[in-house]
Structures are given as C-alpha cells and as structure tokens.
Amino acid sequence: MRVTVIDYKAGNLTSVLKALRHLGAETIVTDGDLAMVEAAERIVLPGVGHFAATERLDATGLTGAIRAAIARGVPFLGICVGMQWLYAGSSEAPRQPGLGYFSEKCARFAESSEKVPHVGWNSLEIRKGSRLLAGVEPGEFVYFTHSFKAPVTADAAAVTQYIEPFASAVERGNVMGVQFHPEKSGATGVKILRNFLSWEATGTK
Amino acid sequence: MITKRIIACLDVHDGRVVKGVKFVDIVDAGDPATQAARHAREGADEIVLLDITATHEGRATLLDTVRRTARELFVPFCVGGGIRTADDAAQVFDAGADKVSVNSAALADPTLIDAIGRSFGAQAVVVAIDAKRDPKAADPVRDAEVFVQGGRKPTGRRVVEWAREAEQRGAGEILLTSMDSDGTRAGFDCELTAAVSEAVRIPVIASGGAGTVKHFADVFGRGKADAALAASIFHFGVSSARSLKEELAKAGVSVRLPC
Numbered sequence: 527m528r529v530t531v532i533d534y535k536a537g538n539l540t541s542v543l544k545a546l547r548h549l550g551a552e553t554i555v556t557d558g559d560l561a562m563v564e565a566a567e568r569i570v571l572p573g574v575g576h577f578a579a580t581e582r583l584d585a586t587g588l589t590g591a592i593r594a595a596i597a598r599g600v601p602f603l604g605i606c607v608g609m610q611w612l613y614a615g616s617s618e619a620p621r622q623p624g625l626g627y628f629s630e631k632c633a634r635f636a637e638s639s640e641k642v643p644h645v646g647w648n649s650l651e652i653r654k655g656s657r658l659l660a661g662v663e664p665g666e667f668v669y670f671t672h673s674f675k676a677p678v679t680a681d682a683a684a685v686t687q688y689i690e691p692f693a694s695a696v697e698r699g700n701v702m703g704v705q706f707h708p709e710k711s712g713a714t715g716v717k718i719l720r721n722f723l724s725w726e727a728t729g730t731k
Numbered sequence: 732m733i734t735k736r737i738i739a740c741l742d743v744h745d746g747r748v749v750k751g752v753k754f755v756d757i758v759d760a761g762d763p764a765t766q767a768a769r770h771a772r773e774g775a776d777e778i779v780l781l782d783i784t785a786t787h788e789g790r791a792t793l794l795d796t797v798r799r800t801a802r803e804l805f806v807p808f809c810v811g812g813g814i815r816t817a818d819d820a821a822q823v824f825d826a827g828a829d830k831v832s833v834n835s836a837a838l839a840d841p842t843l844i845d846a847i848g849r850s851f852g853a854q855a856v857v858v859a860i861d862a863k864r865d866p867k868a869a870d871p872v873r874d875a876e877v878f879v880q881g882g883r884k885p886t887g888r889r890v891v892e893w894a895r896e897a898e899q900r901g902a903g904e905i906l907l908t909s910m911d912s913d914g915t916r917a918g919f920d921c922e923l924t925a926a927v928s929e930a931v932r933i934p935v936i937a938s939g940g941a942g943t944v945k946h947f948a949d950v951f952g953r954g955k956a957d958a959a960l961a962a963s964i965f966h967f968g969v970s971s972a973r974s975l976k977e978e979l980a981k982a983g984v985s986v987r988l989p990c
Contacts, residue, residue, distance in 0.1 A: 537852045538824045545805060575852035643854065645904065645934045646957065647776055647987040648733045667734065667987040669776075669807060671854040671903070688733055710807050710829060712771065712989075 527723055530566035532588060532608075533557040536579035542572045542605065545709035549720055558586035566600055568723070573607030577632070577674065578619035580611045589625065596627065601700045601725045603658075606672060609696060609703025618674050627701055628681055632674050635689045643673040644688045648706075650695070656683035658702045658721050659695060666714045668694070668706035675705060700725070734987045735951045735979070736958035737972050738777040738936060739770035739965070743812075744784050746792045750962075764799040770965075771806045774972040774989035778804060779832065779906075779960065782812030783881075789813070794826045801827025809857055811906075817846040824851060832906055834859040835879035838886055838893075841900055848901030856904075857936075858897040862890040862923060863910040873926045882910050890923070891930045898931045905935045906960070912940030919946055921954035928955040936960055944978040951984050 529551045533539055543553050556562040563569065569592060573579075583589045596602050604612050611624045616632035624632075635642045647667040652659050662684075675692035678685050683702070686694035696703045702722065708715035741748045741763055748760040760766070767778045780800060782793045790813065797810055810823045811832030820831045837843050837858055847856045861878045868874035868889075877888040894905050907927050909920035919940045928935040934957035937950045941964045950956045961975065976986040 537850075538829075538855070540801070540825060540827050541829055544801065544827060548803070548805075574854055641932050641934060641957070643903070643933065644733065645854070646733050646736050707807075710805060712805055716805055 527567060528552045528554060529568045529570055529723070530562055531555045532563075532569065532571045532583070532592070534571075534573075534579055534582040534588070536576065536582075536607065537572075537574035539572055541707075541709045542570065545716065545719055546570070546723070549716070549723055551723055557582075558588060560587055560591045563588060563591035563595055566595055568725075569595060569600055569602045570722075571602070571604045571608035571611065573605060573609075573611070574671075575607060576618060577607055577610060577616040577624075578622050580607065580624065581619075581622050583611070593625065596701055599700050601722065602702065603722045604703040605709075606705060606707060609705050610674060610676060612696065612701060612703050613676055616674050628676070628679070628696060628698070630677050630679055632676050634674050638689045640689050642689075643671060644675075645671045647711075648686050648688060648694075650684040650686060652684050653682050656695065656697050657725060658697050658704075658718060659683055660721050661717055662714060668704075668708065668711035668714055670694075670706045672705060676703075732985050734776075734985045735956070736776040736936075737774070737947070737975060737979075737986065738779055738958055738960050739767070739775035739972060740779045740781060740938075740960045740962040741766055742962070743780055743782050743793070743796060745789065746796045749783070763796050764802070767800045767804055767808070770972055771804055772989075774976055774987070775806065775961075776972075776987060777807040777809065777958070779809045779811065781832070782810070784813070790819075794822055797823055797826040797828055811857070811859060815843075817843065817850060820847045820851070824855065830855050830857050830903070832857040832859045834861065837897070838877065838879050838888065841896060844897055844900040844902050848903075853901045853903040856902050857906050858894075858902040858904075859906040859908065860890060860893060860897075860927075861908045861910055864920075864923065872922045873930075875923055878910060882913075891926055894927045894931050894935075898933050902933060904933055905931060906938060907935055908938040909940060913938070915940050916942030918942065919950035919954055919956070919959065921949055924950055924954035924956050928957070934958060944975060944982070947975065947979055948982045948984055951979075
C-alpha cells in the first residue's frame, strides 16, 4: 500500500518513514506537490515542533488538497502537531488556523507542579470502538513529548491523564490523530500504525 | 499515569559497544544494533548511544552505526558524542536518531542549542552536563562545577545556572551526570539531581552511580529524576531492564512494564 507523507519542514521524518516502511508501506514524501495529495491512497501528517509551522500547509495549498482528500474518504492520520492541526487552532500560534475538522482548539497544559513538556511513556484509556486502536488494551503505554494538547470530546478515541485528562487519540470517520508518537511507542505503536495501514472505508464517506 | 523512564546507555567505540571503567580496560560488548534491540525488547524505555571514538574518521562509522541501530528500533533513540555543529546533528537525525545529546560543544557555543532546537524542535535536543560538587562554593550542590572533555576540563560554570540557560535556549531534556558518583556503584547523587530537577521545567535524566535497584528508587523519589540512565548495572547483577522495572514496581515506582 502507498502512503503519502506530508513534509512541512518542521523536523525530522526519518522515524515515521522507517516505521511505515517496516510495515510494508511504500512511502511518498511531498512538501507541496498537490498532485501527490490528489492521488493519495492514505495520508500521514507527522509533526514535531511548533504549531506555527503548519502555516506552510496553507502557503503551499496543501491544506485545501488535504481537505479535498479527506472529503473523498482517504484515510488520514495526524501525529503530534499533525493531530493538533485537525482542530480549529492552538493557543501556541493563535493567529494560525488549523484544518477545523474538529471544531475545538488545542491549548497548553495548565500551570501546576508537574513539568511541561509532558515527556515519556504514559497510558491510554481507550474510549470507544476505535478502529485505529483496535487490539490495544486499556493501560497500554505510548511515548509522548508535547506541551499543547487537545480537549476530551465525543470524538476522543483515547484519553490520557497528565495534569488534566486530554485527548491522546481522536477519530471520526476516516480522520484520525494521535498526540503520542506511534513510531516510537514499541509494539503498541506498531500495532496502531498497522491498523491505520489496513483501515478501509466502510461506505460512510 | 506518566512513568519513570529507564534509559539503556551504550558506549560505542569504532562501531562496537564497549564496557570499561572510566574508559580504561575497555572490552568489547557486542554490536550496537543487536544490543539496542535487546534492551528495547526487554523493556528499556529509550536507548542512548554515546560515541566515545571522537575522531574525524570515526564520524562515518558512527553514522553507519546509527543507521543500523535505528533500522528496527521503535523506541526513542538518542545519539551523543562529537556533535559540534547543527550540521553534525542533522546528519545524525538523518541516520535515524530522534534526539541528539550535546555537551562540550554547547558549552563552547551555547547557540548550538538554539540552532538545533530551531530546526528539529526542543524535544530533539538533550543537553548533557557533567558536574562535580564544589566544596569551596557557598552551595556545593547547586553550584557544582560543570566539566567538559569527558570530565577532564573544568569550565567555571555552575550546574543549576547552566541547566537553566540550556532550558531557556531550547533544550528539551537535561542528562545530568554526577562525576562524584560515576563509576562508584554507590548510588546516584540525589541531592544534585533534585537541585537541577527543581530548577528547570524540562525532564532531568540522572546518570552516574547506579549499583542497585534501590539506587534507582531513590533517584526517582528523593532525587526527583524523570528518568535514569542504566549502563553498567546491566553488567553487574541486574540482568535486564525488565527485572529492574519489576523490582521498581514492587518498590512503588510507576514504570512501564513490558508486555
């Protein structure tokens, strides 16, 4: 299967590409070729770094191409900042809109005695019949590194506790996001990526 | 619940894992890719590869080692040793590392931290600090002196002050080695670790002095460490990350137990 990986010049794609290839995927990387998004079978938007970097998606026209691909039913997975981009925006870069597929906004962890960023292995509470998280048991651990997070809503596929509960995975139809790094989350992460690669539309486009 | 991380550290020389005390009596301990995979399988939360070759010719060997090690490794992977410029870091990331650790070069030019952070994100920059308590200082712990070049050269910098600067410049984590404890197997320097951990908002990885399971429990408790580096403990008594974590769980430390 082929996966189009979006490069918006906000860090290193090597680990994500390596994990997808390990699972037998053919990866195509684009930083602005809209035809590659139009022909995409699956799309992964990785992301480390600052929400402001997603401005490049607007500047290159990728935002519109991704929106159209999602409307066609193409499975989409956003990782870390790539998940946050699915929301309306983030307080990390208030003037930079997200895709708005989920109407809420992302925000920084509240001030507390705990450290921010949230770095390390934390557990998942699986919320509903998530297809992305099929076969993942409640309490399995995944690797996080982030300071901003999405709120818990009806679309949350998993919730994690750190300072406050936040959406560690989100899923509605063919659109999925994970706040953690599946490519760095051992066997659990590999299982989640495999679920994404075997995700097939069920007629609800 | 967030867990305390056990990080397996591999010292690598000319493409091979070596073990030895203070770089003396170095013996070959295997292939880095094989060792890293084994530690990950046995429950290590992260792998650090420290290149102690530090020669120009060694760079190509290191990149090849990083590439081979990263290929089948699906836990965070940090590489340190000899990274002097943002270009050096870029090559290591390109070879498959998720983080780089910088030490002497960051002290010589602290803007290196900013530069790597800007291009690759703060989560990718670990600042390694080697510190030794300074009995002459007003506060021997907070004012512990920072050393470079494998602990041979004093810098005049104070540990808490340098850790804070590193954080402000965009470091994502601090890897703190206590030179007083390193190699003793008498326990981590919990006071030093706590002083640094309380002074910054980023995670602190404790290193130096591990000899028993209790030492890890102490540094996660009293030492307020977010993670601890395990190197020689796997050669002396505790056989694997799994058995270390099982013992820590019994002692009430929150750890990720491997499936």
